[in-house]
Amino acid sequence: MSGRTTAPTPPDGAVPPVRHPDAPAPGETIGSHYEYCFGCGPGVPHGLHVEVRAGDGVCVSAEFRVKEAHQGAPGLAHGGVLATALDETLGSLGWMLRVIAVTGRLETDFLLPVPVDTVLHLHAEVTAVHGRKIYAAATGRIGGPEGPLALRAEAVFVEVKVDHFIEHGRPAEIQATLANPDQVKVARAFEVNP
Numbered sequence: 001m002s003g004r005t006t007a008p009t010p011p012d013g014a015v016p017p018v019r020h021p022d023a024p025a026p027g028e029t030i031g032s033h034y035e036y037c038f039g040c041g042p043g044v045p046h047g048l049h050v051e052v053r054a055g056d057g058v059c060v061s062a063e064f065r066v067k068e069a070h071q072g073a074p075g076l077a078h079g080g081v082l083a084t085a086l087d088e089t090l091g092s093l094g095w096m097l098r099v100i101a102v103t104g105r106l107e108t109d110f111l112l113p114v115p116v117d118t119v120l121h122l123h124a125e126v127t128a129v130h131g132r133k134i135y136a137a138a139t140g141r142i143g144g145p146e147g148p149l150a151l152r153a154e155a156v157f158v159e160v161k162v163d164h165f166i167e168h169g170r171p172a173e174i175q176a177t178l179a180n181p182d183q184v185k186v187a188r189a190f191e192v193n194p
């Protein structure tokens with residue numbers, strides 16, 4: 001096994017991404033998009049609490065500390081948890097384009113075991129856009145932004161409207177979310193996308 005994977009490749013006609021003029025400034029923290037998001041929500045005790053910052057291109061960076069609740073093997077992070085950290089970081093790229101997008105495809109290479117207490121340094125960038133499809137890549141490094149490469153991912157996100165969540169989400173959570181002015185503000189931020 002070479003470890004090589006078949007990555008999602010932008011099709012002919014895909015265009016380079018354009019940083020939205022109203023994207024968060026480079027270095028600005030992108031807050032949690034939903035209190036109970038397993039990836040970033042402060043309301044999930046065993047969640048990942050990934051904190052994402054805007055980059056200066058169509059990119060973001062984040063840190064994630066692996067905790068005991070995230071183990072798969074003794075003392076090591078579960079692969080699904082690590083994929084979630086990548087997914088969350090990639091998902092935040094929507095802020096840079098000012099669109100809401102959900103994961104369509106996520107291909108992950110796990111290159112190194114990641115022990116509990118490790119701080120993973122995550123970086124994600126949009127590589128191309130084709131219609132509603134957003135092509136992106138991410139990395140996870142151990143111990144520092146230039147540390148050993150532990151994770152690599154390529155993904156296709158698909159742009160959706162807020163209605164996607166209203167249509168598919170469980171009514172109790174949707175109603176609670178719509179009643180929360182802060183959450184509505186997050187949703188509206190995307191709806192003004194020209």
Ligand SMILES: CCCCCCCCCCCC(=O)SCCNC(=O)CCNC(=O)[C@H](O)C(C)(C)COP(=O)(O)OP(=O)(O)OC[C@H]1O[C@@H](n2cnc3c(N)ncnc32)[C@H](O)[C@@H]1OP(=O)(O)O
Pocket residue numbers: 033039087088091092100101102103104105131132133156158160162165186187
């Ligand atoms: C309030 C703030 C909240 C903000 C919320 C932000 C949340 C971020 C959270 C982190 C990220 C996540 O975990 S998101 C959660 C996990 N993901 C999901 O739940 C998505 C589940 N899947 C779906 O809902 C659907 O399949 C969609 C939306 C992805 C696509 O359905 P659709 O809208 O009907 O679109 P469809 O016509 O099928 O496809 C449109 C184009 O995308 C392509 N496409 C569709 N699916 C895929 C795919 N899996 N892989 C590659 N490409 C795909 C099609 O070929 C087509 O290309 P062409 O013919 O145009 O060329």
